[in-house]
Every structure is written in structure tokens, then in C-alpha cells.
Amino acid sequence: MFSGNTLMKPATSLAGRRGFLRTAAGAFGAAFWADSSLDAALQHVSTNSRPSDLKITDLRVAVVARAPMTCPVIRIDTNQGIYGLGEVRDGASKNFALFLKSRILGENPCNIDKVFRKIKQFGFHARQGGGVCGIEMALWDLAGKAYNVPVYQMLGGKFRDRIRCYADTTESHDPKVYGERLKKRRDQGFTFLKMDLGIDLLEHTPGALTQPLGLTGRESFNTQHMFTGIELTDKGVAMMGDYVGQIRDLIGLEVPLAADHFGHIGLNSCIRLGKGLQKYNMAWLEDMIPWQYTGLWKKITDAIDIPTLTGEDIYLKEPFIELARNHAVDILHPDLATSGGILETRKIGDAIQEYGVPMAMHFAGTPVSCMANVHCAAATENFLVLENHSVDVPWWDDLVNGVPKPIIQKGFIPVPDAPGLGVTLNDEVVKQHLMPGEGYFLPTDEWNKERSHDRLWS
Numbered sequence: 405m406f407s408g409n410t411l412m413k414p415a416t417s418l419a420g421r422r423g424f425l426r427t428a429a430g431a432f433g434a435a436f437w438a439d440s441s442l443d444a445a446l447q448h449v450s451t452n453s454r455p456s457d458l459k460i461t462d463l464r465v466a467v468v469a470r471a472p473m474t475c476p477v478i479r480i481d482t483n484q485g486i487y488g489l490g491e492v493r494d495g496a497s498k499n500f501a502l503f504l505k506s507r508i509l510g511e512n513p514c515n516i517d518k519v520f521r522k523i524k525q526f527g528f529h530a531r532q533g534g535g536v537c538g539i540e541m542a543l544w545d546l547a548g549k550a551y552n553v554p555v556y557q558m559l560g561g562k563f564r565d566r567i568r569c570y571a572d573t574t575e576s577h578d579p580k581v582y583g584e585r586l587k588k589r590r591d592q593g594f595t596f597l598k599m600d601l602g603i604d605l606l607e608h609t610p611g612a613l614t615q616p617l618g619l620t621g622r623e624s625f626n627t628q629h630m631f632t633g634i635e636l637t638d639k640g641v642a643m644m645g646d647y648v649g650q651i652r653d654l655i656g657l658e659v660p661l662a663a664d665h666f667g668h669i670g671l672n673s674c675i676r677l678g679k680g681l682q683k684y685n686m687a688w689l690e691d692m693i694p695w696q697y698t699g700l701w702k703k704i705t706d707a708i709d710i711p712t713l714t715g716e717d718i719y720l721k722e723p724f725i726e727l728a729r730n731h732a733v734d735i736l737h738p739d740l741a742t743s744g745g746i747l748e749t750r751k752i753g754d755a756i757q758e759y760g761v762p763m764a765m766h767f768a769g770t771p772v773s774c775m776a777n778v779h780c781a782a783a784t785e786n787f788l789v790l791e792n793h794s795v796d797v798p799w800w801d802d803l804v805n806g807v808p809k810p811i812i813q814k815g816f817i818p819v820p821d822a823p824g825l826g827v828t829l830n831d832e833v834v835k836q837h838l839m840p841g842e843g844y845f846l847p848t849d850e851w852n853k854e855r856s857h858d859r860l861w862s
């Protein structure tokens with residue numbers, strides 16, 4: 405890795421012109437190549453040293469598959485040979501970023517907020533926010549490389565040196581099997597756990613669910629919770645509680661255990677289930693209903709004595725503030741690749757902190773997006789815990805270089821000090837895991853001229 409101090413050595417310690425140029429390269433802040441050789445420095449010294457003249461020249465994509473999600477990694481190139489890495493939200497189309505290429509070409513990537521405000525009108529909730537956020541991450545990476553500082557430092561510095569993670573764990577209908585898997589997570593060093601707890605557990609048990617006869621799984625999957633007509637019976641509530649109880653018997657009550665993916669049950673069933681789970685001391689109940697229903701969330705939150713949580717599909721800070729101001733949920737859970745990127749998520753954390761609400765972070769991407777989360781989490785005081793979906797993907801760590809491996813060390817990610825996000829891509833490994841039919845940062849000239857009259861007012 406590059407060492408800024410090497411380039412900053414005084415000229416007197418080096419011979420002649422090479423020494424002068426070495427000093428000049430450091431003095432002008434040219435300290436940002438993965439290749440730290442002097443030749444590389446000399447090759448770039450006349451252009452890379454001027455962040456104010458940096459311009460975006462290209463945006464390309466490499467779509468990684470089964471990480472375990474589909475993850476479009478983006479690269480923004482510049483006129484000075486440095487580039488930034490970002491990532492479109494897991495499961496989203498790469499076109500959400502490519503559509504924005506014509507809007508960012510020629511912009512100075514160090515003007516992160518200016519570029520973000522130009523493109524943010526093209527983002528929306530859930531995956532539709534992915535393009536804006538992926539670009540925003542890459543701008544931070546570029547600005548950090550241009551000025552030779554880590555992203556967390558540009559956000560105001562660190563509140564912590566390592567980021568607590570929780571890992572998703574593959575579900576089993578057998579609570580003994582699931583409990584053992586969760587126990588293994590604890591043995592791996594994780595200090596915070598999450599499980600799936602859905603009504604699929606009950607589907608073969610007569611009398612556990614009430615639902616419109618003949619309702620198919622597909623119909624209920626695509627219908628918001630309150631509109632399915634599915635309700636839990638007392639027997640169903642008891643079965644789900646007993647299932648969690650058997651898991652708690654294996655892992656103990658001390659480690660936080662959150663739960664997600666309940667299924668699309670009605671509001672009152674959410675409340676009855678929440679009450680049934682109280683004695684198992686859950687860390688939070690996630691997305692019991694869609695995030696948009698602030699008033700309904702408040703009914704659930706007020707009725708049960710377990711923390712409630714939502715937020716992974718929300719774009720921009722305002723809906724988070726609305727939920728926090730109303731104390732509609734106890735914890736908010738932005739996904740930085742949907743919520744508006746690194747700075748917007750930092751703003752979300754700060755804003756909800758005013759209402760006493762902690763910020764957990766949803767995440768399901770490659771180490772590129774992971775590091776964007778790590779820098780933001782380091783610089784946000786009310787951060788609670790960061791998700792990771794890839795603990796069982798053996799090649800996930802190898803997608804990048806530049807940070808200590810394993811990336812998650814006994815349940816925590818150390819905050820890197822290298823410039824920008826702190827990682828470079830391991831080209832060979834990324835190429836091995838591309839989505840079939842996808843290339844490795846191939847030209848995207850067809851997106852250079854895409855345009856419309858973008859102004860939102862007249």
C-alpha cells in the first residue's frame with residue numbers, strides 16, 4: 405500500500421532531481437496511488453496533484469453475483485488517473501447508476517454534496533435509490549484519494565475504531581438446528597445476532613393461522629401486510645414463541661437477538677406476536693409492517709415492550725426523521741445504498757439522535773459498500789450495529805485488497821486508515837464472480853449523452 409510519509413520525506417534525504425520531485429509529489433498531495441513506486445509518482449505528478457482540477461471522465465460497472473446477492477460495483481474514472489469505487493444496492497439494476505453517467509461527466513468528484521444534490525432527484529425508495537448512493541460512495545472514495553485522507557476523517561472523525569457487526573444466519577424450521585447455527589455465530593465472535601422468524605413455520609400446522617381460504621403464497625408475498633387478511637391464532641403465537649424459546653435455551657438470554665421476516669400478517673397479529681415474544685428479550689422486531697405507515701408503527705411500538713425497527717427501504721433523511729419524531733419505532737435501520745449514501749446516512753444518524761433513536765445499519769453487498777458503511781458508522785455517534793450477509797461466502801473477503809483479513813475480525817470490522825474507502829479491487833477474484841453475461845468494467849459510452857430537462861420547478 406501507498407505510504408504518504410514515504411513521499412513526504414525532505415528532499416535533503418534524497419538525491420538530486422528525483423528527490424525534489426518526490427518531495428513535490430508529496431507537497432502537492434499526490435499521494436493516492438495503489439502503486440507507491442517513485443516512477444508511478446513521477447508519471448502522475450503534473451496532473452494528480454490538483455484536486456481542484458479533477459474531473460469525472462467515465463463510469464463503468466462490474467456486476468458481482470451470489471455475494472450472496474447480486475451487487476453492481478461501479479468505478480468512476482477521472483482525468484488524473486485516480487478512480488473511485490462504489491456499489492449499487494444489492495439486487496438493483498446497474499442501470500440505476502448508468503442512467504446518471506451523463507449527469508456527472510465533467511463534474512469535480514470532490515464536490516460530493518453538489519453532485520449528490522444534482523442527481524438525488526433520480527433516486528427513490530428501496531432499489532431505486534441504488535444508483536445515486538453507489539455514485540455518492542465512489543465520490544467519497546475519490547475525494548479521499550485526492551486529498552489522501554480516509555472517508556471517516558472527512559466526516560468529522562471517528563467515534564470508534566471498530567464496527568460491531570451482526571451476521572444473518574440461514575434459517576431452519578428446526579429450532580435446535582437454527583440455535584446451533586446462531587451459537588456458531590457467537591463462537592465466531594459475533595456479539596449481536598439476528599434470526600428469521602416467519603409464519604412459514606406454521607404453514608403445516610392446522611389452527612395456527614387464519615387466512616382467506618385458497619390464498620396463495622405469491623398473492624400474500626406481493627400484498628402489504630395489513631391487506632392480506634392473514635392473522636395469527638393463539639396457537640400460532642404460542643408456537644412462534646416456543647420456537648424462539650428453544651433457540652434462547654441454546655444461546656442464552658445475554659446476547660442480543662433480533663428477528664426479521666415475520667410474513668405479511670395484520671397489525672393486531674403483530675402486536676399479539678410481539679407480546680408473546682417479550683420474555684425472550686428480543687433486540688428488535690424488524691419490518692413487521694411496511695415503513696410508510698408511521699401511525700400503525702406507533703400503535704405496535706406503544707403496545708409492546710420490545711424494540712421495533714424499520715428503515716432499510718427508505719430513501720433520504722426526511723422519512724427517517726418523521727418516524728423518529730413520532731417515536732413510531734425504537735430503532736432506525738438505513739441501508740446506506742438506499743438511504744442516500746454516506747453523508748445522508750450520517751445526517752440521518754445525527755437527526756434521529758436528537759429524538760433518542762439509535763441507528764442500526766442494514767447492509768447486503770460486497771466489501772466496497774461494506775467499507776462505505778464502516779466509515780459512516782465510525783463517524784456517527786448513535787450507531788448501534790452493522791449487518792453482514794456474507795459471512796458464509798468463502799471468497800467475499802478476497803474481492804478486495806488493502807484492508808486486514810478477515811474483514812470481520814471476531815464480530816468487528818477495524819476502521820481502515822487508508823485514503824478514501826480504503827480498499828482496491830482484487831481484479832482476478834471479481835472477474836471469477838461476475839454475473840454470467842456481464843463484463844469487467846467495459847465501456848459504457850451509450851450512456852454518455854442520456855439527458856432530459858432535469859429541473860424540478862418552473
Ligand SMILES: [Mg+2]
Pocket residue numbers: 664665690691716
Ligand atoms: Mg430486513
